[in-house]
Amino acid sequence: MFILSIMLPIFFVFAVGYIGQSVLKLNTAMISRLTIYILVPFLVFRTFYSQTIDSSLIYFVIFILGLCFCSILIITLFTKILRYSEAERCGLILSSAFMNNGNYGTPLVLFLFGEEGMKVAIVLMVLQQLLMSTVGVYYAAKGSPFNVGSIDAVGQVLRMPMIYGAILGILFNWMHIPLGSLRHGIDFIADAAIPVIMIALGMQLANMVIKKVNWTALSFSIVMRLALSPLLAFLLVWQLPLDDLTKQIMIIIAATPTAANTTMYAIQFRVQENNVSAATFLSTMLSLITVPVVIFLTV
Template identity: 40%
Template sequence: MEVILIVLPAFIIFSIGYIGQKNIGFDRKSISTAGLYLMYPFLAFRTFYNNEVTLDYLYIVLFCLGLMLILIVIVTLVTRVQKMPRSRSSAFILSSVFMNSGNYGVPIILFAYGENGVKYAIIMMVIQSLLMNTVGLYYAAKGSSHSTHTMKESLLKIIRMPINHAVIFGLSAQLFDWTVPTFIMQAVNLVADATSPTIMHVLGMQLATLSKEVIL
């Protein structure tokens, strides 16, 4: 029962996005892009600015790396036993190893553990993003004969992601004891607080168009 009460608020928000998409219709790609490039960076900055750097950061990094390596080994063994072609093997690794720890995970952590849990979820989301844009792109390129991605392009993509800039600014401000003016933090807090519900609305919109996309 407790689990249901934790997940239920998230599904209510998903439902609002679903109903809105069905009845009104939105350009969900634009909303999703705005959430990723304009809103998530504020949430990441606040998380790394407000929370003291501890060994917990290192533990999360080691956990993410260890989990990724273990899953890659397991999936690779399974695909070799089943003699899957390279394209299918790479697709299997991408779908099994790299998780959606942000769009759905962060809101659920918020409802389950509050703000203290969210700070760890954000850290994990940033790490997962880095892994997906390096190791993930490697396997995507490996599985596609038409891929033109290079390691240099992958690194440039990571450098251009605003959320990574926000993490650097947040950590720098904390480590060097820079005090962000109150009026700036008020703006940061407003955008950060709106990030999770916006992304959850987008997921509801995606569910509303899922059947159409599958048919197409």
């Protein structure tokens, strides 16, 4: 019952965004830009400004990289066995190797563990965004029929303002720069980030249309994302010198569905966009069943 009370408010907000977009047909790209370029950077700044920066950051990097590249290795073996093309392999990587710890994982951790858990979740969100903006763009470019150069990844990273929010937060923290009454304004904007990015995900889901897909690849990506990923996370964090709460958060975040950003990359680079969109939509719906199981096993 406790887990259900956590999941239902989250999916209620997703549903509000989904229904609102279905009726109003708003410009979701503008909403996404609002969250990415204004709201989330303030949330990231506040988190890094108010928390102690220590060696745990190194272990977060090890975890994010380890989880991603272990997933890519498993996907590569699967595609070689079934003799998939390079485009199919890259599409499967986009739909399977990157979790949605922004729109989904961060609010989930907030509901589960409160502000203490949010400090961990936001650091992981920033690292994951960096990974998607580099490794994700690389595979999107590699699988593109237009043979687009993957050097665009650097530009993607430089255009992500949450990175600058993190850097400024760390600098202000390290230099002990007081914010004074300005802190109230920052809090207002930062507090708006979580509900808006949740509504934005619901709106993005409403825009997705499941067309002709490769059901074998789609089934594998859903199993990889919702079942194998949290198992890999468990194996990765088992020996890391982190507290139990942090380990629980890392495993739960690894169980979140396919990242919505990968759908944008798939569409932009024309890489298996039907399969990636379907994986984002179906994994989000099925996570209502799988994520509570992971929470029950870890908390």
